[in-house]
Amino acid sequence: xxxxxxxxxxxxxxxxxxxxxxxxxxxxxxxxxxxxxxxxxxxxxxxxxxxxxxxxxxxxxxxxxxxxxxxxxxxxxxxxxxxxxxxxxxxxxxxxxxxxxxxxxxxxxxxxxxxxxxxxxxxxxxxxxxxxxxxxxxxxxxxxxxxxxxxxxxxxxxxxxxxxxxxxxxxxxxxxxxxxxxxxxxxxxxxxxxxxxxxxxxxxxxxxxxxxxxxxxxxxxxxxxxxxxxxxxxxxxxxxxxxxxxxxxxxxxxxxxxxxxxxxxxxxxxxxxxxxxxxxxxxxxxxxxxxxxxxxxxxxxxxxxxxxxxxxxxxxxxxxxxxxxxxxxxxxxxxxxxxxxxxxxxxxxxxxxxxxxxxxxxxxxxxxxxxxxxxxxxxxxxxxxxxxxxxxxxxxxxxxxxxxxxxxxxxxxxxxxxxxxxxxxxxxxxxxxxxxxxxxxxxxxxxxxxxxxxxxxxxxxxxxxxxxxxxxxxxxxxxxxx
Amino acid sequence: xxxxxxxxxxxxxxxxxxxxxxxxxxxxxxxxxxxxxxxxxxxxxxxxxxxxxxxxxxxxxxxxxxxxxxxxxxxxxxxxxxxxxxxxxxxxxxxxxxxxxxxxxxxxxxxxxxxxxxxxxxxxxxxxxxxxxxxxxxxxxxxxxxxxxxxxxxxxxxxxxxxxxxxxxxxxxxxxxxxxxxxxxxxxxxxxxxxxxxxxxxxxxxxxxxxxxxxxxxxxxxxxxxxxxxxxxxxxxxxxxxxxxxxxxxxxxxxxxxxxxxxxxxxxxxxxxxxxxxxxxxxxxxxxxxxxxxxxxxxxxxxxxxxxxxxxxxxxxxxxxxxxxxxxxxxxxxxxxxxxxxxxxxxxxxxxxxxxxxxxxxxxxxxxxxxxxxxxxxxxxx
Numbered sequence: 001x002x003x004x005x006x007x008x009x010x011x012x013x014x015x016x017x018x019x020x021x022x023x024x025x026x027x028x029x030x031x032x033x034x035x036x037x038x039x040x041x042x043x044x045x046x047x048x049x050x051x052x053x054x055x056x057x058x059x060x061x062x063x064x065x066x067x068x069x070x071x072x073x074x075x076x077x078x079x080x081x082x083x084x085x086x087x088x089x090x091x092x093x094x095x096x097x098x099x100x101x102x103x104x105x106x107x108x109x110x111x112x113x114x115x116x117x118x119x120x121x122x123x124x125x126x127x128x129x130x131x132x133x134x135x136x137x138x139x140x141x142x143x144x145x146x147x148x149x150x151x152x153x154x155x156x157x158x159x160x161x162x163x164x165x166x167x168x169x170x171x172x173x174x175x176x177x178x179x180x181x182x183x184x185x186x187x188x189x190x191x192x193x194x195x196x197x198x199x200x201x202x203x204x205x206x207x208x209x210x211x212x213x214x215x216x217x218x219x220x221x222x223x224x225x226x227x228x229x230x231x232x233x234x235x236x237x238x239x240x241x242x243x244x245x246x247x248x249x250x251x252x253x254x255x256x257x258x259x260x261x262x263x264x265x266x267x268x269x270x271x272x273x274x275x276x277x278x279x280x281x282x283x284x285x286x287x288x289x290x291x292x293x294x295x296x297x298x299x300x301x302x303x304x305x306x307x308x309x310x311x312x313x314x315x316x317x318x319x320x321x322x323x324x325x326x327x328x329x330x331x332x333x334x335x336x337x338x339x340x341x342x343x344x345x346x347x348x349x350x351x352x353x354x355x356x357x358x359x360x361x362x363x364x365x366x367x368x369x370x371x372x373x374x375x376x377x378x379x380x381x382x383x384x385x386x387x388x389x390x391x392x393x394x395x396x397x398x399x400x401x402x403x404x405x406x407x408x409x410x411x412x413x414x415x416x417x418x419x420x421x422x423x424x425x426x427x428x429x430x431x432x433x434x435x436x437x438x439x440x441x442x443x444x445x446x447x448x449x450x451x452x453x454x455x456x457x458x459x460x461x462x463x464x465x466x467x468x469x470x471x472x473x474x475x476x477x478x479x480x481x482x
Numbered sequence: 483x484x485x486x487x488x489x490x491x492x493x494x495x496x497x498x499x500x501x502x503x504x505x506x507x508x509x510x511x512x513x514x515x516x517x518x519x520x521x522x523x524x525x526x527x528x529x530x531x532x533x534x535x536x537x538x539x540x541x542x543x544x545x546x547x548x549x550x551x552x553x554x555x556x557x558x559x560x561x562x563x564x565x566x567x568x569x570x571x572x573x574x575x576x577x578x579x580x581x582x583x584x585x586x587x588x589x590x591x592x593x594x595x596x597x598x599x600x601x602x603x604x605x606x607x608x609x610x611x612x613x614x615x616x617x618x619x620x621x622x623x624x625x626x627x628x629x630x631x632x633x634x635x636x637x638x639x640x641x642x643x644x645x646x647x648x649x650x651x652x653x654x655x656x657x658x659x660x661x662x663x664x665x666x667x668x669x670x671x672x673x674x675x676x677x678x679x680x681x682x683x684x685x686x687x688x689x690x691x692x693x694x695x696x697x698x699x700x701x702x703x704x705x706x707x708x709x710x711x712x713x714x715x716x717x718x719x720x721x722x723x724x725x726x727x728x729x730x731x732x733x734x735x736x737x738x739x740x741x742x743x744x745x746x747x748x749x750x751x752x753x754x755x756x757x758x759x760x761x762x763x764x765x766x767x768x769x770x771x772x773x774x775x776x777x778x779x780x781x782x783x784x785x786x787x788x789x790x791x792x793x794x795x796x797x798x799x800x801x802x803x804x805x806x807x808x809x810x811x812x813x814x815x816x817x818x819x820x821x822x823x824x825x826x827x828x829x830x831x832x833x834x835x836x837x838x839x840x841x842x843x844x845x846x847x848x849x850x851x852x853x854x855x856x857x858x859x860x861x862x863x864x
Contacts, residue, residue: 092793094765095756109768407644409656413525416532416637424720424791455766459720459789466776466786471581471621474776475769479588479734480752481804481824482545482595 004109006098009035011336012112014090014099014278017045018322019314020118021073023329023336024082030337034082035110037101039089039458043077044070045120045314046140047322049148064147066322092455093278097309102460107467114336116303116311117279118329121272121293121319122428125161126250126379127387127397130232131268135239139165139269143172152178154265158241160184160229161269163373164209169267171212174219181263183216184227184243186250186270186379187372198368201361202323228379229268230258238264251378271373273432275316280453282307288445291371292318294432295450302335302352303328311336319373320359321366327359380436389437390430392423400434404441410448414438424459427451493519493653495841496672496685498660498699500524501531502827503820504691505643506834507841511689512650514842519683520652521672523659527640529762530693533796534827535716535750536636537738538571540601540628541578541731544804544824545592548599550848551825554832558634565646569634570743576631576729577615579781580624585733592733593626603628615728617784631729633740633748636827655680663688663702665814687841690819691834693826694759694799696807703814707807707856709822712798713757714750715766715774719788721745730781737777739785747788749778755795763795800824802859808837809850812857819853 011027013020016038024036036043042050048070057063063071077084088103097115101108123138125131137145137153139161145151146169156179159170170180199206216223230244230252242258272293276286279297285306287298296318303311313332314325331352338348383389385398395418403417411434414420420434421427427434431451438448493516497508500522508520520526538558543551561568578593580586593603603626611625612618618625647654659675665688672683690699697709722745730739737751753774757763771793779786799822801807806826811817820837823829836846 092768094768098768100768403641406641407648407654407656408641409525413528413640416528417641422792424789426792455793456790459791461787461789462719462775462779463786465772465790466779467772469776469780471780474780475773476734476777477736477753477773480542480736482592 006109006111009033009110009112010340011035011114011116012037012099012110013116013118015045015118015120015314015316016040016043016077016084016086017118017120017314017325018048018073019325019329020045020116021077021329022326023116023118023313023333025076025080026330026333027336028080028082030333030342032337032340032342035112036077036082036084037088037090038084038086041086043074043084043086045322046143048073049144050074051148066147089458090278091458091460093281093457095282102458102464107460107464113340114309114311116313116332116336117316118312118314119275119278119316121274121315123269124271124273124375124432125268126270126375126433127383127389128229128231129384129387130234130239132388132391133232133234133239135264136232136266136268139169139267140272142169142267146172146176150176152176153267154263155179156181156263157265157267158182158184158239158261158263159267160243162186162376163269163271164369165269167209167212167216170221171215174215174221180216180219180221181241181261182222182224182243184224184229186226186228186246186376188225191372195368195372198365202365205365224259228252229266231384232266238262239266241266246382247378249378250376250382252382270379271370271375272315272319274318275428276450277426277428277453277457279305279310279312280450281455281457282310282453284310286450289318290374291367293370294375301331301356303332304335319366319370320363321369323362324359324366327355327362331355331359375432375436377436380433381440383437389434390420390423392425392429393419395420397437400437401441404438408438409442411435411438411451412449415451421451426454426457492684493517494685495687495689496521496670496683497689497691498672499691499693499695499821500526500654500656501529501691501693502527502639502830503834503837504689505647506831507689507691507820507837508652509643509646509650510835510838511841512647512652514838516842518652519655519685520647521655521658521660521683523657525640525656526644526654530796530798531827531830532637532640533716533794534636534714535738535748536634536827537729537740537750537825538632538634538828539576539729539731539738540596540603540630541576541626542735542738542825543596543828545595545599546805547824547829548596548601550829550832552600552630553847554829555630555632557831557835559632561642565642566649567642567645569636569638569642571632571634572743573632574728575614576628576731577611577618578626578731578733579618579622580733581619581621581780582623586624588733589624589626601628602630615726615730617726617782618730619780619783633729633742635742665703665817669816687816687818689837689841690811690817691821693821694797696799696819696821697759700811700819703811703817705811705813707853708802708861710800710861711759712752712800713755713763714796714798715753715755715770715793716796717749717771717774717793718791719747719749719785720791722747722788725784725788726782732777732781737774737781739778739782746791747785749774751777752798757795757797759797763797766793766795798826801856802861803856806833806851807853807856808833809840809852810854812854
């Protein structure tokens with residue numbers, strides 16, 4: 001990688017979900033030379049995920065509306081001639097926005113004038129005893145199984161957590177012929193009712209929710225509001241799931257006995273956390289906003305961050321949902337086109353105002369859903385001491401609390417003292433919950449901050465970076481002083 | 483407490499800079515009977531002292547510092563005894579590798595120079611080296627061998643010192659940037675950044691232990707001594723099967739390799755990244771990442787399939803003569819400075835101990851490094 005200078009490009013878009021793909025299309029329309037990169041085999045992201053390569057929908061199976069929208073987007077991208085690198089991971093981004101990729105052909109580097117990060121979210125799981133057992137999967141993972149692979153997570157599944165994915169997954173399991181042992185929702189019915197005004201502009205989504213509910217009722221699935229998982233035990237070939245009543249904050253209510261459900265799979269998720277690895281790596285300014293998923297890059301309405309040339313769009317910029325992500329991506333593309341001199345200030349303002357109107361209604365709904373999925377303090381407080389929080393490094397809640405009592409003041413100190421977040425996921429999985437645990441001792445999420453972003457964003461081998469070489473090719477610097 | 487500011491802010495000594503040297507100085511001063519505060523603008527040991535490669539080797543120590551490093555090596559290995567908790571210091575032998583004729587010469591020369599200062603380094607054949615470390619590259623021509631070698635997990639340093647400092651009664655003040663020092667006959671007044679809302683500390687003595695920021699700290703006292711900033715790159719792999727059992731370096735000193743008990747392999751050696759004193763470490767230089775990884779995977783071929791988990795940077799300080807700065811701040815009574823040692827982590831705890839011995843009026847176990855020699859000395863290459 002050292003030999004070849006990075007390949008110049010106007011705009012590099014990371015993530016080919018609704019935000020990134022629509023941004024790429026829009027930017028190309030303004031004459032920008034665009035490169036679209038995604039680690040998946042095709043565009044669509046999490047919500048509009050395609051079937052795996054070589055798979056086709058069986059005759060007679062109706063594609064979902066999301067599949068239809070995704071197929072349309074993929075067709076549009078293919079027709080556009082935009083350069084797309086799928087199956088490519090971004091492993092490093094430099095302060096010049098130089099972007100290093102690792103793909104099937106090895107390591108390549110690109111030098112964009114503008115970089116748009118549309119990397120979506122990571123699913124949050126508030127840990128409980130048993131959450132790392134094989135067969136306990138995220139709600140988002142369950143949707144991948146159901147949507148992309150037409151697979152059930154198990155024969156009989158407990159679906160638990162918070163947010164709209166709960167009903168979507170439970171209903172999807174029933175539709176695909178599976179059994180749902182129970183749905184455990186941290187929220188109450190009235191929490192859901194409070195989101196109704198945001199649905200005013202989206203009768204389609206309201207109708208979808210009603211259908212999901214009806215399907216669950218018809219199948220006689222117990223739907224327990226204000227319940228969480230206390231623990232999952234592996235028993236024989238399956239699981240025994242202990243469902244615990246919780247209060248408004250998600251804290252376990254101790255006096256009530258748990259209900260026990262037998263299942264062979266658990267799908268659980270407690271909302272989504274915006275992916276900020278790249279913006280943190282580039283030291284952009286961030287702020288904590290619980291109802292938008294947690295830490296997000298500080299950006300204007302069009303995704304301009306505090307770093308010149310760096311833009312964010314879609315759920316990774318703060319959760320507003322897939323339906324709003326497309327318009328958000330286009331807003332960022334319009335900003336890039338203007339900032340790179342392809343759009344006059346007047347045209348920029350016109351396009352921006354039009355897109356903001358398009359974005360508003362779905363974003364209002366998406367943000368209401370994000371509110372339902374926001375991390376609940378009580379749920380974090382109820383994590384049992386010997387529960388693993390950082391699963392890469394097996395760091396328990398008790399170890400995090402001990403570090404806090406010993407004087408760890410921020411996330412990087414916690415990382416150093418406990419190895420929490422030092423594993424291959426770079427803290428993507430544990431960072432949010434570990435932050436909440438430390439903040440409970442120190443005072444606030446702002447005070448403890450977040451893990452410093454570090455390369456590689458995805459693990460890369462020495463061989464891949466080093467390439468082919470002999471000893472003479474190693475540019476050995478002059479010897480250190482003796 | 484707010485009504486009794488005098489007794490709560492008057493110290494026998496205030497140490498500014500909570501890295502290894504500052505922590506060790508503060509700890510030994512407190513154990514010597516002084517009332518001590520330790521101040522850092524961030525958390526303890528989160529700069530060079532917490533992010534370095536943790537190499538406890540003599541192969542990369544400047545020859546004249548070998549006697550210091552050997553004493554410090556012992557302190558690290560015994561850390562549980564004097565700190566209460568350790569830093570996973572691990573004693574393994576160290577090999578320094580030569581792959582060319584020129585490097586063989588360098589290994590011989592450097593082993594000899596360090597032997598003269600007491601380092602038990604011998605030059606061994608490739609066959610012998612492979613008995614000690616079977617995974618080394620078959621192209622090995624010669625190796626320097628030293629039994630006194632090993633490594634620590636540097637990221638645990640802050641936790642270990644914090645524990646010991648608390649027990650010793652040192653007032654640890656973290657996340658509190660110092661704005662300046664007013665020095666007079668009555669001692670020193672250490673002023674804080676206005677945002678901290680903290681009253682100044684009064685101290686009979688002040689110790690500057692700010693690593694690469696010593697240059698800025700000395701400027702508070704009107705003293706100008708340039709300190710060079712090295713921006714060292716570090717690379718760590720994911721956990722891998724056992725691939726090595728020594729600390730490996732190369733003849734010219736620009737590689738360090740070790741595998742921790744948890745299976746991760748740390749690749750260091752001082753390849754330079756981007757950054758400076760003001761902004762800290764910014765990012766790795768791509769060509770230096772490639773160079774460092776090539777050298778590591780060449781020295782130990784089994785490493786090439788390992789995946790990189792993380793890359794980071796640490797700032798290392800260097801004086802004009804690349805020797806430490808430990809002693810009186812020239813012209814300022816009751817002010818001291820300790821820092822800027824090559825391989826400063828290795829020697830750090832001992833350097834803090836001799837600094838404390840000097841301040842306590844005892845005879846230091848080894849000579850200090852008079853800061854006055856650096857006044858007016860030009861920085862090479864500057």
